[in-house]
Amino acid sequence: MRASQISLLLLLSFVMALSACLTFTSDEIRGDEGKVFHAGPSTPGIGSLYFGLYSDKTYQICSSGGIGQSCYSGNYELNKDTLTLKNLNKDIHLNSSRFLIKRYSEQDSTYWKWKYREYNNVHTWSEYKWEDSVIGGTGDVYQLNKQNETMKDDIHFIIRLDSLKTNN
Numbered sequence: 001m002r003a004s005q006i007s008l009l010l011l012l013s014f015v016m017a018l019s020a021c022l023t024f025t026s027d028e029i030r031g032d033e034g035k036v037f038h039a040g041p042s043t044p045g046i047g048s049l050y051f052g053l054y055s056d057k058t059y060q061i062c063s064s065g066g067i068g069q070s071c072y073s074g075n076y077e078l079n080k081d082t083l084t085l086k087n088l089n090k091d092i093h094l095n096s097s098r099f100l101i102k103r104y105s106e107q108d109s110t111y112w113k114w115k116y117r118e119y120n121n122v123h124t125w126s127e128y129k130w131e132d133s134v135i136g137g138t139g140d141v142y143q144l145n146k147q148n149e150t151m152k153d154d155i156h157f158i159i160r161l162d163s164l165k166t167n168n
Helices: 003-022 109-115 125-134
Strands: 035-041 048-054 058-065 068-079 082-085 098-103 139-143 156-162
Touching (some): 048 156, 109 125
Antiparallel strands (some): 035 156, 048 058, 082 098
């Protein structure tokens, strides 16, 4: 082997080793096959969380960081509009494993007045509904505390794909 080939081989090995370090995952990242629900971050940025639910009653939740992402899987339980992610990994920084699903199509004016209570003098509730829908969302997912109350000021998610009702 010539010196240029050895150098190229060493460089390629180094790049592959570096990329393996930067894309660490705890579980294999699942694709869209069998996905019936997807909720992404309400605010973009480093360290965003998103999750998908699958027709086989499993979920995958991922934390995307500045240099890769970590994904964890488990089973979920759905009881009407309450979602529970069972055995949620402690590395996922959420205060609860229980969530409330709020579909925009099922909400009236009180929802948007509650969601945007500090901005009520700026727009009407129908304008807020329109703005939420225009960004591609079909609903919100909020964490629930131990008293079964919505943790509005904590991390919440925007629904991007929702076929749960037809698959459960």
